[in-house]
Amino acid sequence: MDIIDEIIEAGKKLMEFGMIESSHSGNLSARINDKIYIKKHGRMMGYLKREDIIELDMNSEEGYSEASVEVYAHRNIYLNSDAKAIVHAHTPYAIVLSLLYDKIEPVDEEGKFYLENIPVIVAERAVASMEIAEKLGEVMRENRVAVIRGHGTFAIGENLDEAIKYLTLCESISHISYLFHLYKGGVH
Ligand SMILES: [Zn+2]
Numbered sequence: 001m002d003i004i005d006e007i008i009e010a011g012k013k014l015m016e017f018g019m020i021e022s023s024h025s026g027n028l029s030a031r032i033n034d035k036i037y038i039k040k041h042g043r044m045m046g047y048l049k050r051e052d053i054i055e056l057d058m059n060s061e062e063g064y065s066e067a068s069v070e071v072y073a074h075r076n077i078y079l080n081s082d083a084k085a086i087v088h089a090h091t092p093y094a095i096v097l098s099l100l101y102d103k104i105e106p107v108d109e110e111g112k113f114y115l116e117n118i119p120v121i122v123a124e125r126a127v128a129s130m131e132i133a134e135k136l137g138e139v140m141r142e143n144r145v146a147v148i149r150g151h152g153t154f155a156i157g158e159n160l161d162e163a164i165k166y167l168t169l170c171e172s173i174s175h176i177s178y179l180f181h182l183y184k185g186g187v188h
Pocket of ligand 1: 088089090152
């Protein structure tokens with residue numbers, strides 16, 4: 001199984017975990033040395049084929065226009081952190097909480113065990129912008145997962161499974177926190 005097969009498998013796992021709300025949303029990539037392997041723009045993350053993944057060089061922008069619109073965010077995260085894989089999805093509960101709070105704090109014990117809090121990144125242009133790429137590069141130096149306000153979650157790992165772990169953990173934390181605040185007397 002090579003890195004392209006691993007990316008295809010990771011896309012399926014994200015779908016099976018319910019992390020893909022709209023068919024063509026989200027993206028994922030893996031890094032080997034100076035090469036980034038990333039989903040092409042407009043492909044369905046849960047049904048990727050080998051030709052849907054493009055190999056890019058970190059040091060040249062050739063082919064970037066074919067890649068996911070968040071390709072610069074992926075590259076900047078790789079340039080600024082030890083990440084070997086990145087997953088991004090439009091996770092509904094994390095998006096809702098990101099619109100209400102400046103950071104997402106776990107109320108459940110599993111969430112607290114792994115994460116003290118999850119940063120929320122605020123940007124004028126929250127999709128496919130250099131502003132997002134720069135802010136993610138900075139935030140992911142110190143964090144495994146972050147949420148772009150009103151847009152979605154980015155998670156990194158030493159491999160794709162670890163990135164998926166943090167992305168699904170973030171959504172689980174957000175889901176439980178949402179329900180907790182709702183039953184306690186309204187998400188405020
Ligand atoms: Zn997105």
